[in-house]
Amino acid sequence: MTYIAKPRLHHPTLQRNAVGYTRRDYEGKISTLCAGCGHDSISAAIIQAVWELDVQPHRVAKLSGIGCSSKTPDYFLGASHGFNTVHGRMPSVLTGANLANRELLYLGISGDGDSASIGLGQFAHAMRRGVRMVYIVENNGVYGLTKGQFSATADRGSRSKKGAVNNDSPVDLVGMAMQLGATYVGRGFSGDKAQLVPLIKGAINHGGAAFIDVISPCVAFNNHEGSTRSYDHVRAHNEAVSRIDFIDLAREVIAEPAPGEVIELPQADGSMMRLRKLHADHDPTDRRAAMNHMQAMAAEGEIATGLLYVDPDASDLHAALETIDAPLNTLDESLLCPGASALDRINAALR
């Protein structure tokens, strides 16, 4: 019941993370989305992931485009700055924000209309540039705010609530992200928080462009028989190809995993991400093999979920541009303005 505000009082025994915040400190305004909307589950997963990783809320910037999904940044991380930009253009705004201050965590929240239709170009180019960010598409295959039109990710042959059949082939954002240079590509399901939270945590710790496609059924317009984005359909066809565990190396003794099944990925914060392969023929560090595997599963009607591809040595746009370590928005006149004597020399060379 979205119109009843949650009390702001915190229970004194609520658990605090390493930087002293409770999970409630990562919440935002009350959601105005429909009851049962998958997007609210994704917001909850984001809250959980950021809290568990001990990121201070004010060190996060959350950006979005336009649409149901793009409204959600108002519903989590209320102590973070947020920016609800224009339709399909979140990636460019996030890119500029990231260039201005490389020290914040950038969450880009988008939807399938926002990223696969009007914003397909910006989605593609942000991946190409390797902007360090967590780019989440809350993918329901439908336009909710304008009441039920197909989006560009809707499967061919799927049926709208009013009975229309979609004749266009779908945009495969996961496949595109892998092809275009994203270095962390995952797919989750809003109904599987246990899988989604580690997927988001891995993305936050990733050193380059991280993209997560989250299937998020629209209860109002795309949760019916004949839809391939309904809760029932996704549950029946969801096939996880990997599972992520996080291990704090400082505290835990590492149990030797069975060879070939587990990939260990050291994280920037000193912890270790363990990726457990659930499909023997899926190698998530081999881009081409991962793409082939995704294609094969899609042909079978299976929705591959989990961490699909990761480049453990990823770098980002700042590395490519060789920008200084200090955020550009902190530089003052003394570091930016060459001064009057340099100008005299310039003048002299122009005579």
Add this chain to the structure above:
Amino acid sequence: MKRIEAVNDFVIKFANVNGSGSASANELFAKAILRMGVPVSPRNIFPSNIQGLPTWYEVRVCERGWLGRRGGIDMMVAMNPQTWAQDVAEIEPGGYLFYDSTRPLPESAFRQDIHVIGMPVTEICNAAYEDPRQRTLFKNIMVLGALSVLLEVDPAVIEKLFSEQYKGKERLLESNVRALHAGRSFVSEHLDAPIGLRVRRADAVGDRIFMEGNAAAALGCVYGGATVCAWYPITPSSSVAEAFQSYCKKFRHDPETGKARYAIVQAEDEIASVGIITGAGWNGARSFTATSGPGVSLMTEFIGLAYFAEIPFVIIDVQRGGPSTGMPTRTQQADLLSSAYASHGDTKHVMLLPQDPTECFEHAAVALDLAERLQTPVFVMTDLDIGMNQRLCAPLQWDESRGFDRGKVLSAEQLDAGFDFGRYKDVDGDGIPWRTLPGTHPTKGSYFTRGTTRDAYARYSEAGHDYLYNVQRLLQKFDTAANIVPAPIVKSAGKRTRFGVIYFGSTSPAMDEALEALSDAGVLVDAMRLRAFPFPKSVLEFIAAHEQVFVVEQNRDAQMRTLLVNELEIDPARLVPILHYDGTPITARYITRAIGEHVGAPVDAHEKEIVK
């Protein structure tokens, strides 16, 4: 036959083939005359093409210092057979035609009323050089040598320019000097020299510099502290971003680590460019893009967002001929309305109007201050004529005591001290609210930026009173802007007159010259040069003080006049449009004749206006 005789006052035009290496020789010609103390103003006339099509380089030599395009050609250096007929036709009667006489031309190819100077340039070059590339390149230098004798340009000055250009490349230097003298020898031995047009040493250049507006604007962005530049290539603005890159390479690397204190992204289109600078401006970095009219059209949705959400950034619009793809390599001032009111809904934007490269530098730096002070997009409206031509202009100056005006940004300390932060609340009475940057304070100052309506505390609201508070405050902010943008500059006629003229931007040099011609003819006109929009009160006062005010601009629809009528509620009958929009830069002759005709005192414009 009449022969045009002129010392330090003529127009020479080079007709070349695009991509033939003529540009550097042409520039040497102009610079050599400048070094002799005589002002020149060259203009590139070029097609939208990479190689093979005709290009022209028109140089006005004028000791009096008039830098506008004059109109009319006294001497044509016709090196392009493709445009022969039109080039020959363009020469003033009694003028001169220099051409490559290697291949004989029928008598019908020439005119009887001009002086023809033939030199077998290709033949001499082919005899002197084996390498085809050298043959083409040194052909241009040989022509330069020939002209130096015909026009009495000091060869020592040209050699000095060579030695500066080829410092450390002795072989290149030596072969250039050789080509120069080969050209000189031929003329001395075979032709009558000098001709009626001559260059004589003078002292009329002073400490002025010779620079392109695009490079100056880029340097202004470096001095003004821009750290994020996103752009998409478009003529005639691309060299702004490219110059920014090269100045940054020189001035903006950390001496210890070598790392960059700037970020430049060549985006996938203009929408992404403006999106990137929106994100950077929101996050506290000074940011800009450079584009032209078609780019501004694509950016309008973001410009509206930045206006409404109050995000600073700078757009340098190097205007070209519109509409649509229009005339990409010709000049106009035709983006005024589409920039001033860019985007849907009620929007208004600040525009600065530089007149030359010096002001491109100053206005770019000021625009970055104004954008942050006013928390809004600021346009720098330059054009192709200023941007892509080297112009003699005042040296660039920087006051060391000048700091960046970062505007109203709250620090963590201010927030801790209990500042009542309302992102869209006017607490100072100037319409400008305070803002916070992401990451400033753990618990205070965060807010949600959006393009939807909101209350003074940035909370979503469609309530009428919240909306009105916000948009009326934005109007008040625009009034504040009028008082802090660069003020107009008035040139009084010296005596009371009922006539005024308003002009701006690249019209300046032609206007200066026209004002003197009018004054010589007894037509008194007070002049006001606008330097920014919105208009300060002085503009209204200037118009009120005159019965009729001419508004001179380079577009079809009298866009500045529309802004004046619209924003100052002026009776349109009092504002007389004088419009020049064929893609060539406006001339003093054009302005003089138009004003002269209107005031009923036809002013002798000397010679006929040649408009191609």
